Amino acid sequence: MISDKVLDATGLACPMPIIKTKKAMNEMVQGHVLEIHVTDKGAKADLAAWSKSGGHELIDTAMDNDILKVWIKKG
Amino acid sequence: MTFKSMTAAEVARKVINEDELFILDVRNGTDFFDWKIEGEKFELLNIPYFDLLEGVEGIIERIPENKDILVVCAKEGSSIMVAEMLSEAGLHVAYLKGGMKAWSEHLEPVKIGTLTDGGEIYQFVRHGKGCLSYLVVSNGEAAVIDSTRMIDVYLDFAESIGAKIKHVFDTHLHADHISGGRNIAKKTNATYWLPTKDATEVTFDYEPLESGTVITIGHTAIDIHALYSPGHTIGSTSFVIDEKYLLSGDILFIGSIGRPDLAGLGDDWVVDLRETLYIRYRELSEELIVLPSHFMIHEELNDDGSVAKKLGYLFAENHGLNITDESEFRALVTGNLPPQPNAYQEIRETNMGKIQPNDEKQREMEIGPNRCAVR
Numbered sequence: 001m002i003s004d005k006v007l008d009a010t011g012l013a014c015p016m017p018i019i020k021t022k023k024a025m026n027e028m029v030q031g032h033v034l035e036i037h038v039t040d041k042g043a044k045a046d047l048a049a050w051s052k053s054g055g056h057e058l059i060d061t062a063m064d065n066d067i068l069k070v071w072i073k074k075g
Numbered sequence: 076m077t078f079k080s081m082t083a084a085e086v087a088r089k090v091i092n093e094d095e096l097f098i099l100d101v102r103n104g105t106d107f108f109d110w111k112i113e114g115e116k117f118e119l120l121n122i123p124y125f126d127l128l129e130g131v132e133g134i135i136e137r138i139p140e141n142k143d144i145l146v147v148c149a150k151e152g153s154s155i156m157v158a159e160m161l162s163e164a165g166l167h168v169a170y171l172k173g174g175m176k177a178w179s180e181h182l183e184p185v186k187i188g189t190l191t192d193g194g195e196i197y198q199f200v201r202h203g204k205g206c207l208s209y210l211v212v213s214n215g216e217a218a219v220i221d222s223t224r225m226i227d228v229y230l231d232f233a234e235s236i237g238a239k240i241k242h243v244f245d246t247h248l249h250a251d252h253i254s255g256g257r258n259i260a261k262k263t264n265a266t267y268w269l270p271t272k273d274a275t276e277v278t279f280d281y282e283p284l285e286s287g288t289v290i291t292i293g294h295t296a297i298d299i300h301a302l303y304s305p306g307h308t309i310g311s312t313s314f315v316i317d318e319k320y321l322l323s324g325d326i327l328f329i330g331s332i333g334r335p336d337l338a339g340l341g342d343d344w345v346v347d348l349r350e351t352l353y354i355r356y357r358e359l360s361e362e363l364i365v366l367p368s369h370f371m372i373h374e375e376l377n378d379d380g381s382v383a384k385k386l387g388y389l390f391a392e393n394h395g396l397n398i399t400d401e402s403e404f405r406a407l408v409t410g411n412l413p414p415q416p417n418a419y420q421e422i423r424e425t426n427m428g429k430i431q432p433n434d435e436k437q438r439e440m441e442i443g444p445n446r447c448a449v450r
Contacts, residue, residue: 015153018125041439042149049103050125 001060001071003035004028010039010067017043018050021072025056028074033059036070044068078162081145081169083181087202089143090114090373091183091380097142099134099168101127101157102149102175110443112147112178112203113373124153131160138166150174178203179442182228184210185381187366190317194293198366198381199228204441205370206252207382210238211316213293218242219259220314220322221368224437226255230262240265242290244299245426246324246368247311248273251416253437254426257281270303270310278428284312302359304351307333309344311351321363321386326351328367329375329384332395335408345405352396361387417443 007024009017017038024034036047044061047070051058055075062069089096093115100107101124111119122134138144138161146161146168148154154170161168171178182199187209189195194213201207201223209220210229217238219229222245233240240263243256247270257279260267268290271283286303302313307325311333314322325333332352335344363386370382377383390396398404416422418440424430425437432440 013152014148014150015124015128015156019128022125022128045105046103046123046125049105049123053123053126 001035001062002033003071004032006035006037008037009043010037012038013040014042014046018046021047021050022054025054025072025074030074033071033073036072038068038070039066044070047072078158078167079169080172082172083177083203084183086112086114086145086171086178087181087183087200087380090117090202091376095142097139097144098147099138099144099157099161100147101153102147106149110175112175115373118142124148124157127157127160131157131164135161135164135166140166144168145171147171147178148174150176175203175442176438180223180225180438182208182223182225183380184228184232185379187320187364187381187383190319192293192317194317196316196320196366197232198383199223200370200376200380200382202373204252207366207368207370209322209366211292211299212236212238215239216241216293218244218290218292218299219256219265220244221246221249221324222255222259224253224255224258224441226259226262229255229259239263241292242266242268244268244284244314246270246313246322247308248277248423248426249325249368250308250419250423250426251369252441253422257428270301270308270312273308273310276427276429286312302355304355307335307344307348309347315359315363318360319362319364321359321365323365323367325368327356327365327389327393327396328369328371329365329382329389330393331371332393332408334412345408348408349401349404356386356396357390359386361385361390365389417441 009020048058051072057073059071059073095116098119100121103123107121146154146158151174158168158170182201185198187196187198197210199208208222211218217233217240243260243265245254245256267281268284269281284301288301290299300315304311304313304326311324335348364383365386366383
């Protein structure tokens, strides 16, 4: 998966992963992909719901040991 | 403006007292739809916290000024953020301390009644998940039935009333919550009882709970007759305590009946379930007070916060006990079943001792509503 930017949000608890993701996404251009690394269990569902409500596209998720990686394309 | 915290215990009291409460649940819509705090006079609004990052101006008008306001999220972080924003906007609000996690784990003890020899029976109501467990005490000795994994609550309670836990029972191998039974037995040197037919795959020692088992607690005997009542699981056992209380496990609830599919054998066990409900239970006294292992909706709560009704009342009012047509009964308990509880297979394996998830994992496995019943 090719990403244009990687955001490390590991170790952060809700709501910080979403706040950081939103901020990072604001600085990106449409069509670019942000790769987010999180350890907070609730982040997966929240990132999916947040992407949808913000008009972005969640492209993929993967678990890498205890780190959840999420790829979101800016809409 | 400042904002306060509200504990799960305070919310539970509001459910029991039927107080008004406005809940702003800031979890994402899927989680909210799946499982939420419910109370007779609670009003709920779901706006995910991530839709409020720019500010709360857009929702201020939807929040009443004349009610207590509680902001709720999964763990508490987001609700603190939103509570702070609302408080800065001029509202008096509280957030739920520990979030839905704490709500899921809170147990509210309610005294059900006394026993003929002077003992007592208590019900522990887990509002967040609909689980019910029991502590029976007589002459300084106690038995715990269908314990949740929050075992300190029972240990502390027993200590506070000066009782020593001697016996621990599970009415069946649970599929919706992790039993604390074995851990209580380990900590107190009590005897752990489990129905034999549900224990075929367990990896630990237990005392076989079979029809006709009678156990004495205290000097004056409290007899616990084990009444084999298959249906929810093949080994499901009901207890009659003191000829007064029927602990019906997951076979019979106040407004519903048990579902037979959680061990994967719904079609086979539907006949057992029907026989238990329509033949075995019919032979019991209608004066018995039914104390189930679960409740589904807050309407099942009595005024004192307990979940209990006379068997005679259920014979008259519970739809699941009044389906004369056998094929109609089969259709109810095997077709259109609600989704199975979260992680129910893993929960069964944990209760069998096959897997040992850590505390955090156990908590996560139990998240979500209880779904042991059909209506």
